[in-house]
Amino acid sequence: MKTLSTTATENVSALNHVSMNRGRSIWPRIRTYLLQNFLPPLVILCLLLGVWELLCSGTGATLPPPSQVISETWELILDPFYDNGGNDVGMGWQILASLERVAVGYSFAVIVGVALGVLVGQSTWAMRGLDPVFQVLRTVPPLAWLPISLAGFQDSNPSAIFVIFITAIWPIIINTSVGIRNIPEDYRNVARVLRLNGLEYFYKIMLPAAAPYIFSGLRIGVGLSWLAIVAAEMLIGGVGIGFFIWDAWNASLISDIILALVYVGLVGFFLDRLVAMLGNIVTRGTSAS
Amino acid sequence: MSSHYLSIENVEKTFEKGSVRSHVLSNINLHIDQGEYISIIGHSGCGKSTVLNIVAGLIEQSSGVVILDRKEVNAPGPDRALVFQNHSLLPWLTVYENVALAVNKVAGRSKTSVERHEWVLYNLELVNMLHALHKRPSEISGGMKQRVGIARALAMQPKVLLLDEPFGALDALTRAHLQDEVMRIHSNLKNTVMMITHDVDEAVLLSDRIVMMTNGPSASIGEILSIDLPRPRDRIALADSPRYNHYRQEVLRFLYEKQRKLEHISPKHPPSQARSAQSLPGGGSGSSPSDAAAGVPVLQKVSGAS
Ligand SMILES: Nc1ncnc2c1ncn2[C@@H]1O[C@H](COP(=O)(O)OP(=O)(O)OP(=O)(O)O)[C@@H](O)[C@H]1O
Ligand SMILES: [Mg+2]
Numbered sequence: 001m002k003t004l005s006t007t008a009t010e011n012v013s014a015l016n017h018v019s020m021n022r023g024r025s026i027w028p029r030i031r032t033y034l035l036q037n038f039l040p041p042l043v044i045l046c047l048l049l050g051v052w053e054l055l056c057s058g059t060g061a062t063l064p065p066p067s068q069v070i071s072e073t074w075e076l077i078l079d080p081f082y083d084n085g086g087n088d089v090g091m092g093w094q095i096l097a098s099l100e101r102v103a104v105g106y107s108f109a110v111i112v113g114v115a116l117g118v119l120v121g122q123s124t125w126a127m128r129g130l131d132p133v134f135q136v137l138r139t140v141p142p143l144a145w146l147p148i149s150l151a152g153f154q155d156s157n158p159s160a161i162f163v164i165f166i167t168a169i170w171p172i173i174i175n176t177s178v179g180i181r182n183i184p185e186d187y188r189n190v191a192r193v194l195r196l197n198g199l200e201y202f203y204k205i206m207l208p209a210a211a212p213y214i215f216s217g218l219r220i221g222v223g224l225s226w227l228a229i230v231a232a233e234m235l236i237g238g239v240g241i242g243f244f245i246w247d248a249w250n251a252s253l254i255s256d257i258i259l260a261l262v263y264v265g266l267v268g269f270f271l272d273r274l275v276a277m278l279g280n281i282v283t284r285g286t287s288a289s
Numbered sequence: 290m291s292s293h294y295l296s297i298e299n300v301e302k303t304f305e306k307g308s309v310r311s312h313v314l315s316n317i318n319l320h321i322d323q324g325e326y327i328s329i330i331g332h333s334g335c336g337k338s339t340v341l342n343i344v345a346g347l348i349e350q351s352s353g354v355v356i357l358d359r360k361e362v363n364a365p366g367p368d369r370a371l372v373f374q375n376h377s378l379l380p381w382l383t384v385y386e387n388v389a390l391a392v393n394k395v396a397g398r399s400k401t402s403v404e405r406h407e408w409v410l411y412n413l414e415l416v417n418m419l420h421a422l423h424k425r426p427s428e429i430s431g432g433m434k435q436r437v438g439i440a441r442a443l444a445m446q447p448k449v450l451l452l453d454e455p456f457g458a459l460d461a462l463t464r465a466h467l468q469d470e471v472m473r474i475h476s477n478l479k480n481t482v483m484m485i486t487h488d489v490d491e492a493v494l495l496s497d498r499i500v501m502m503t504n505g506p507s508a509s510i511g512e513i514l515s516i517d518l519p520r521p522r523d524r525i526a527l528a529d530s531p532r533y534n535h536y537r538q539e540v541l542r543f544l545y546e547k548q549r550k551l552e553h554i555s556p557k558h559p560p561s562q563a564r565s566a567q568s569l570p571g572g573g574s575g576s577s578p579s580d581a582a583a584g585v586p587v588l589q590k591v592s593g594a595s
Binding site: 184186187189190192193194195196200204205208209211283284 | 345346347365366367369370371373375377379381390391394395445
């Protein structure tokens with residue numbers, strides 16, 4: 001990075017020279033980076049695939065080996081965005097449908113969760129009243145909420161969204177309230193001396209001071225919502241990666257299931273990284289004092 | 290009602306936690322004129338910070354009143370700006386933003402945005418921090434953080450500047466440097482200052498009067514020493530001044546003879562001696578050997594006693 005920026009500021013007339021220079025100094029670094037970060041997981045992956053291939057190649061195997069998975073799902077892999085109407089759409093659409101539900105449910109969870117977390121963190125009375133309720137409710141498994149929400153909403157889509165909401169909200173509430181309660185007395189005193197009003201205190205002191213905690217709650221929350229959506233969709237049907245898996249099971253398309261699992265894992269991984277990255281950007285400098 | 294700028298009248302403080310009551314301050318009376326520089330010195334835990342926080346309005350006294358500029362103080366406000374021992378800058382804001390937060394809040398209506406910007410820079414220039422405007426607190430040294438804390442407090446244009454061991458966490462050289470800057474700023478701006486310190490040299494060098502507090506519990510003001518040294522004061526020249534050394538010894542005598550006797554009666558605070566004794570050579574030690582030598586016999590006496 002450093003060499004890149006210094007070479008970029010060098011004289012333009014020496015462009016040729018610069019690009020040569022850059023090529024020489026950057027490539028070894030990229031190569032070591034790739035070697036260090038991608039080679040080990042790649043080796044392990046190949047090994048695992050090899051073992052799997054060996055285990056499932058026999059005649060009595062119940063699951064397909066990776067080679068068969070790829071050949072059977074090749075069309076799905078090639079064209080993730082086909083649309084034959086109804087539930088018969090590509091994997092891309094299935095995942096986007098699931099992501100949309102997660103986005104809606106998770107957004108509600110963020111707003112309500114941070115608000116409740118601030119309340120519980122700020123007010124001792126709110127904490128005494130609400131904390132026991134939260135502690136009990138958060139242990140209820142996500143899917144146990146589904147029948148209740150189906151009864152309440154009378155519709156499958158809002159019910160799935162509600163399940164996401166109720167799954168993601170607890171870690172957000174709890175982490176936010178811990179973050180608020182851990183705001184150093186000094187920062188409160190600064191606010192009092194400056195006579196910041198409630199809103200200014202909220203935006204200028206409370207949110208930034210609690211941001212590292214809030215983001216760790218958000219990160220746990222997004223992971224849990226992705227876990228819950230797959231299970232919820234299996235039950236409610238419609239377009240979505242969860243129901244796709246269920247549908248594939250009913251049609252005995254084991255290879256499709258395996259492909260879907262790979263996609264679910266990758267998307268979950270990227271969601272986690274996305275929130276972690278946002279957190280790093282927002283809380284830059286906050287944690288170190 | 291008195292004619293003084295800042296009056297602390299019959300202030301008492303009792304902390305209550307459940308059934309445990311601790312009487313920390315008893316009968317504190319102090320009158321400060323405009324532009325005066327007052328130091329409060331006393332053993333650790335005697336209640337110095339409590340006095341300062343009552344003046345700041347951050348702690349409510351159990352009885353008594355604090356009157357500043359003919360108005361009773363009963364809530365915190367920017368007219369009593371506080372510099373904390375541990376700087377308390379907001380770590381997510383840059384140096385500039387930390388000061389700007391205060392300026393925008395305090396002078397949001399009275400100044401235009403250009404004036405506010407210039408006022409932030411002016412105050413950071415006072416403490417020589419213009420070079421690190423866009424650094425965050427984690428990227429600057431302890432001494433620099435303390436400077437920014439002072440700039441933030443000055444930028445509020447307070448009626449009294451309250452300093453709670455502002456240089457306590459700094460090394461001797463940095464401390465001496467900052468003391469000189471505070472003296473310079475005080476002589477230019479004529480602020481009224483209340484400063485808590487553990488450092489005898491610092492107290493004598495900076496103050497117009499030194500308020501010496503007795504040991505807790507139920508601490509009160511033991512003696513008040515007027516420091517009649519001409520300003521501007523120069524630490525190196527003062528090291529040889531008999532008057533300066535006389536003042537030093539007055540304070541040391543109060544802390545280690547008069548107040549030591551009390552500790553036999555209430556042997557609750559032995560560590561306070563060690564802590565204060567360590568800070569004795571303080572800001573002056575780097576520049577004046579005779580200064581440190583004067584403190585040595587007293588130091589030995591203290592360590593021999595404990
Ligand atoms: N919130 C509180 N509740 C109960 N007791 C307290 C509280 N704050 C301070 N005290 C007690 O009051 C006494 C004086 O405390 P204070 O912080 O004012 O001392 P200090 O002179 O500033 O000490 P130091 O020099 O170590 O900073 C101490 O004995 C302390 O235990
Ligand atoms: Mg203190």
